[in-house]
Amino acid sequence: MRAGKDDLGDEGLAKVAVVSKTRIIDSDVHPWINGDIEGLLPYMSGAWRQRFEGRLRLPDHPLRPPLAGATSIRRDARPPGGGAGGSDPLFMKEDLLDRYNIEFAVLSSIQAGKLVTLPNTDEATTLARAFNDYFMNEWLVVDSRYRLAMCVAAHDPLEAAKEIRRIGNEEGIVAVFLPLLNILMGNRHYYPIYEAAEECGLPILIHPTGTEGGFQTSVAFAGGIPSTYIERHTVFPEVAMGNIASMVFEGVFVRFPALQVVAAEFGYGWAPHMMWRMDQNWREFRREVPWIEHEPSKFVLDNIRFTSQPVEEPEREEYLLQILEMVHADRTVVFSTDYPHWDNDSPKNTFRRVPEPMKQRIFYDNAAELYGLGTLAEA
Amino acid sequence: MRAGKDDLGDEGLAKVAVVSKTRIIDSDVHPWINGDIEGLLPYMSGAWRQRFEGRLRLPDHPLRPPLAGATSIRRDARPPGGGAGGSDPLFMKEDLLDRYNIEFAVLSSIQAGKLVTLPNTDEATTLARAFNDYFMNEWLVVDSRYRLAMCVAAHDPLEAAKEIRRIGNEEGIVAVFLPLLNILMGNRHYYPIYEAAEECGLPILIHPTGTEGGFQTSVAFAGGIPSTYIERHTVFPEVAMGNIASMVFEGVFVRFPALQVVAAEFGYGWAPHMMWRMDQNWREFRREVPWIEHEPSKFVLDNIRFTSQPVEEPEREEYLLQILEMVHADRTVVFSTDYPHWDNDSPKNTFRRVPEPMKQRIFYDNAAELYGLGTLAEA
Numbered sequence: 154m155r156a157g158k159d160d161l162g163d164e165g166l167a168k169v170a171v172v173s174k175t176r177i178i179d180s181d182v183h184p185w186i187n188g189d190i191e192g193l194l195p196y197m198s199g200a201w202r203q204r205f206e207g208r209l210r211l212p213d214h215p216l217r218p219p220l221a222g223a224t225s226i227r228r229d230a231r232p233p234g235g236g237a238g239g240s241d242p243l244f245m246k247e248d249l250l251d252r253y254n255i256e257f258a259v260l261s262s263i264q265a266g267k268l269v270t271l272p273n274t275d276e277a278t279t280l281a282r283a284f285n286d287y288f289m290n291e292w293l294v295v296d297s298r299y300r301l302a303m304c305v306a307a308h309d310p311l312e313a314a315k316e317i318r319r320i321g322n323e324e325g326i327v328a329v330f331l332p333l334l335n336i337l338m339g340n341r342h343y344y345p346i347y348e349a350a351e352e353c354g355l356p357i358l359i360h361p362t363g364t365e366g367g368f369q370t371s372v373a374f375a376g377g378i379p380s381t382y383i384e385r386h387t388v389f390p391e392v393a394m395g396n397i398a399s400m401v402f403e404g405v406f407v408r409f410p411a412l413q414v415v416a417a418e419f420g421y422g423w424a425p426h427m428m429w430r431m432d433q434n435w436r437e438f439r440r441e442v443p444w445i446e447h448e449p450s451k452f453v454l455d456n457i458r459f460t461s462q463p464v465e466e467p468e469r470e471e472y473l474l475q476i477l478e479m480v481h482a483d484r485t486v487v488f489s490t491d492y493p494h495w496d497n498d499s500p501k502n503t504f505r506r507v508p509e510p511m512k513q514r515i516f517y518d519n520a521a522e523l524y525g526l527g528t529l530a531e532a
Numbered sequence: 533m534r535a536g537k538d539d540l541g542d543e544g545l546a547k548v549a550v551v552s553k554t555r556i557i558d559s560d561v562h563p564w565i566n567g568d569i570e571g572l573l574p575y576m577s578g579a580w581r582q583r584f585e586g587r588l589r590l591p592d593h594p595l596r597p598p599l600a601g602a603t604s605i606r607r608d609a610r611p612p613g614g615g616a617g618g619s620d621p622l623f624m625k626e627d628l629l630d631r632y633n634i635e636f637a638v639l640s641s642i643q644a645g646k647l648v649t650l651p652n653t654d655e656a657t658t659l660a661r662a663f664n665d666y667f668m669n670e671w672l673v674v675d676s677r678y679r680l681a682m683c684v685a686a687h688d689p690l691e692a693a694k695e696i697r698r699i700g701n702e703e704g705i706v707a708v709f710l711p712l713l714n715i716l717m718g719n720r721h722y723y724p725i726y727e728a729a730e731e732c733g734l735p736i737l738i739h740p741t742g743t744e745g746g747f748q749t750s751v752a753f754a755g756g757i758p759s760t761y762i763e764r765h766t767v768f769p770e771v772a773m774g775n776i777a778s779m780v781f782e783g784v785f786v787r788f789p790a791l792q793v794v795a796a797e798f799g800y801g802w803a804p805h806m807m808w809r810m811d812q813n814w815r816e817f818r819r820e821v822p823w824i825e826h827e828p829s830k831f832v833l834d835n836i837r838f839t840s841q842p843v844e845e846p847e848r849e850e851y852l853l854q855i856l857e858m859v860h861a862d863r864t865v866v867f868s869t870d871y872p873h874w875d876n877d878s879p880k881n882t883f884r885r886v887p888e889p890m891k892q893r894i895f896y897d898n899a900a901e902l903y904g905l906g907t908l909a910e911a
Contacts, residue, residue, distance in 0.1 A: 219820035337756035339763075375754040375770035377716035377778070383817040384718075384781040387810050390802075391754035391770040399756070402763040420809065423769075426801025426855075429846045431766050437875065438762040441598035450847075467808045467858070468829075475854045476805070479846070496816065 175512055177500055178520035181360070181417045181460045181489030182249065182258040184292055185226075185240040186284075190264055196283040196290075211267035211280075214367040216382045220495055225363075230493030239493045242295040249492050250298050253500045256517075257300050257526055259358075260288060261330040261417070265304040266362030269332045269371045277306035282316055293325035300524065302328035302358045310342060314349035321353030327524040328358045328415065335372050338396040338414075339403025347409045356413035356458070356523055359396065361389050393419035394427055397457060401431065404444040406452045413523055414457050421459035421486060422467075425479035428453050454481055458523055460489035461515060462498040464506055474508055483511045487520040554891055556879055557899035560739070560796045560839045560868030561628065561637040563671055564605075564619040565663075569643055575662040575669075590646035590659075593746040595761045599874055604742075609872030618872045621674040628871050629677050632879045635896075636679050636905055638737075639667060640709040640796070644683040645741030648711045648750045656685035661695055672704035679903065681707035681737045689721055693728035700732030706903040707737045707794065714751050717775040717793075718782025726788045735792035735837070735902055738775065740768050772798035773806055776836060780810065783823040785831045792902055793836050797870060800838035801846075804858035807832050833860055837902055839868035840894060841877040843885055853887055862890045866899040 186192040191209050194202050218225045224238075230248065232241035239245060250258060265284045271277040285303045292299050303326050305313035320326055329350045336342050338359075350357055364371035366379050372392055379385045393416040406412060428450035435442070435449050459480070465473050480486065491497040500516070507515055521527055565571040570588050573581050597604045603617075609627065611620035618624060629637060644663045650656040664682045671678050682705050684692035699705055708729045715721050717738075729736055743750035745758050751771055758764045772795040785791060807829035814821070814828050838859070844852050859865065870876040879895070886894055900906055 219817045333755065335756050337758065339759070340756070372755045373752055374774055375767075376712065376751045376774040377714050377719070379716065379774070379778060380718070381781050381820050383813050383820050384777050386813050386817070387777045387781070387806065388754075388770075388774050390805070390809075391767075391773055394770055395753055395755040395758070395767050398763050398766045399758060402760050402766070420805060422805025422808065423802040425846065425851065426769070426799060426844065427766065429801065429844055430769075430799065433842065433845045434762050434765050438598050438765070441760050441762050463812065465805065465808055466812045467804065472804065472854075472858050475851075475858075479851055479854075 175504070176517040177253060177255045177488060178517055178524070178526065179249070179255050179258045179490050179492070180415065180487045180520050181462060181491050182260050183239055183263045183491070183493065184242065184245065184260045184288060185237045186262070186264055186287060187236050187240040187291070189237070193280065193283040193287055196286040197279060201279050211264060212270050212368070214363055216367070216380075216385065218382050218495070225495050227493045227495055227497065242292045242299065245492070246296050249490065250296065255298065255500075257298055257520075257524070259300050259302055259327055259524065260292060261302040261328075261358055261360060262288065262304060263360075263363060265330065266332045266360060267364055268304070268306050269334050269362055270364050270368045271308070272370055274306070274308040277308045278312045281306040281313070285316070285320060289320070289323070289325065299325065300327040301325050302330040304330040304332065305346060307331060307334050307336070307343065307346070310345040314345040317346065317349035317353055317355070321349065321355055326355065327526070328356045330358045330360065332362045333359060333372050333392070333396070334370055337399035339399030339401075339405055344408070347405065347412050351409045351412045354411075354525055356415050358415040358417055359393070360417040361392070361419070365389070365392060390419050390423045394423065397427070397453065398431065401449045401452045402442050402445065404442070406456045407444050412456060415460065415487070415523065416457060417460040417489065418462060418491060419459065420463065420465065421480050421482070422465050422476050424453065424459065425476065454484055457485065458519065459486050461486055461503050462489045462491040463496050464498050464503050473506055477508065477511060483514040484519065486515050487523060488516045554883070555896040556632060556634045556867060557896055557903070557905065558628070558634050558637045558869050558871070559794065559866045559899050560841060560870050561639050562618055562642045562870070562872065563621065563624065563639045563667060564616045565641070565643055565666060566615050566619045566670070568616070572659065572662040572666055575665040576658060580658050590643060591649050591747075593742055595746070595759075595764065597761050597874070604874050606872045606874055606876065621671045621678065624871070625675050628869065629675065634677065634879075636677055636899075636903070638679050638681055638706055638903065639671060640681040640707075640737055640739060641667065641683060642739075642742060644709065645711045645739060646743055647683070647685050648713050648741055649743050649747045650687070651749055653685070653687040656687045657691045660685040660692070664695070664699060668699065668702070668704065678704065679706040680704050681709040683709040683711065684725060686710060686713050686715070686722065686725070689724040693724040696725065696728035696732055696734070700728065700734055705734065706905070707735045709737045709739065711741045712738060712751050712771070712775070713749055716778035718778030718780075718784055723787070726784065726791050730788045730791045733790075733904055735794050737794045737796055738772070739796040740771065740798070744768070744771060769798050769802045773802065776806070776832065777810065780828045780831045781821050781824065783821070785835045786823050791835060794839065794866070794902065795836060796839040796868065797841060798838070799842065799844065800859050800861070800865060801844050801855050803832065803838065804855065833863055836864065837898065838865050840865055840882050841868045841870040842875050843877050843882050849885075852885055856887065856890060862893040863898065865894050866902060867895045
């Protein structure tokens with residue numbers, strides 16, 4: 154839902170009192186580097202700093218969002234002290250964590266998502282490490298409610314695995330953000346990353362990177378190249394569909410049974426059909442994938458999680474309840490705001506749409522289990 | 533549903549009496565060329581015959597279906613007189629039309645779907661014309677219940693438009709089968725084809741071609757290359773999603789308001805989510821597509837039709853009813869068997885799953901309106 158209508162910014166604290174009775178984990182929050190990504194330079198060695206100085210860029214998709222200023226960041230999320238929206242951890246603390254009494258916010262960097270535009274593996278790998286050190290040093294220390302989805306460059310899976318083992322057991326690290334190249338996630342290419350993530354007990358987080366359909370290194374959409382932002386945004390689910398099918402049928406979750414994958418911001422209304430279709434196909438074609446010994450939809454229920462934002466806005470209210478039931482949202486959906494993006498969902502906005510028996514699971518428990526943050530019962 | 537369980541072949545006439553009370557149009561039936569596509573040679577000029585003689589091939593996808601004999605054709609659909617399954621119009625007449633009292637069967641050639649593997653435009657264009665002449669001469673004359681989705685080669689849209697105008701007004705032609713290149717359907721590339729189809733009152737039919745994810749000319753899937761048949765089959769909906777979004781947002785149905793598109797065999801369980809997502813995005817992004825003056829889901833309801841096969845097999849029976857309601861199946865879904873494919877649906881199989889108030893619309897009326905075959909009321 155767009156900022157300015159019924160969003161985080163328009164609500165006073167009083168109005169969200171009802172939400173505060175439910176504990177909240179926000180699984181999709183985007184911090185920005187202060188001073189754009191030149192701000193990463195202090196987190197590199199001298200030689201790399203020299204190489205990047207004055208020319209550190211991660212290119213934008215040629216199609217910009219049709220929003221004011223062509224930015225996807227809410228204008229009212231800009232810190233009063235200046236800088237880009239989302240670039241001040243203290244302002245975000247007030248504007249998001251305090252306002253909604255959010256216990257944990259999982260940070261992932263949309264800027265890091267653009268690593269996949271780089272054809273150069275060493276550059277991508279170096280930048281990923283700098284991103285991680287930046288957020289550990291500039292954000293995690295500010296408030297213990299911030300948790301980081303560390304990023305890795307998929308270009309070099311062995312180096313990515315090293316990076317996961319370097320910091321993956323730090324207190325504040327709760328996930329691995331994997332910006333996708335145009336290689337489906339079932340491919341062996343990614344196995345070293347999965348091995349390290351599973352070893353550290355970290356879920357893999359995927360998210361639109363803003364590069365899809367734009368670069369030869371980045372994810373392509375099915376059937377050709379979308380030519381408007383609205384079209385690209387509409388077909389994002391393709392990316393999650395393709396990658397989930399790939400992981401399930403290639404047997405990623407047979408090889409890495411404890412591995413969890415969070416599909417953030419891809420929606421989930423399409424997922425029931427996909428689960429049924431996988432099961433239907435498995436009943437006929439299982440001889441092709443003999444390592445899949447039970448209905449493939451079980452892997453979705455056990456190993457895949459979807460974030461709630463953007464909350465579905467169906468034609469009739471009851472359709473959302475039906476979809477939530479079909480997708481087993483009490484296990485598979487975790488709440489997210491997507492703050493500070495233009496279309497973020499306030500907890501209140503999502504809260505009123507989710508049926509009572511699922512609320513605690515979606516707003517807290519599912520995420521607590523996923524990130525190892527402790528469930529309500531344990532608290 | 534797979535042949536041999538509860539399929540066309542296992543049922544006697546008596547068992548389907550209940551179905552016969554409802555009139556039936558079958559929107560997805562696949563005839564084969566007798567003697568493989570060398571059978572097309574008599575329908576070409578001497579020079580082309582010379583060029584193709586002894587080397588007329590349309591390549592198969594490197595991944596074959598994990599079915600006996602690696603064929604996707606039901607073995608019991610092979611004509612008693614010999615030849616490939618689906619290659620004898622007299623046997624299909626008995627085995628499909630008579631058995632189920634089907635009033636019209638819309639024929640589309642899966643072999644023609646493979647035209648998109650050809651890098652050579654003249655070859656593709658010539659073959660498309662030969663396919664059409666073959667089926668008009670060998671099939672339409674056998675039984676007036678056969679109707680043809682004529683095919684065109686998308687490689688040369690102007691030649692394709694000529695072909696549509698050459699035969700598009702013939703009695704037996706009811707649709708244009710458009711095997712897709714890896715160019716989304718919203719692109720201007722296809723406009724001459726749409727113009728000719730609209731002029732002749734023919735819907736455009738798209739269908740998996742069996743080439744997706746296999747050739748540089750054919751449709752790519754999102755995010756990379758699926759590596760099993762079960763995975764490919766699971767993600768077919770991506771192709772319809774991407775192409776529908778492309779047509780809607782590029783304004784194809786604004787430019788060609790009477791144009792109808794049949795998405796055959798891509799399922800529809802994912803479509804409600806997509807319609808809601810399009811509308812949600814349009815509320816925010818409409819300044820990017822000012823030619824879209826109402827909710828984009830209306831174009832789906834007005835201009836897109838989905839075929840019923842493979843019928844959804846959800847976890848609970850009621851989910852299918854919910855999905856049918858969400859997708860407005862009383863307007864958008866047309867019945868199909870997909871005979872003689874391995875996973876064809878018998879009318880009975882689909883019939884018992886569709887709620888009573890929608891039966892007449894799905895089994896007959898929606899298709900009758902779509903193909904201009906006259907509705908029940910007019911009959």
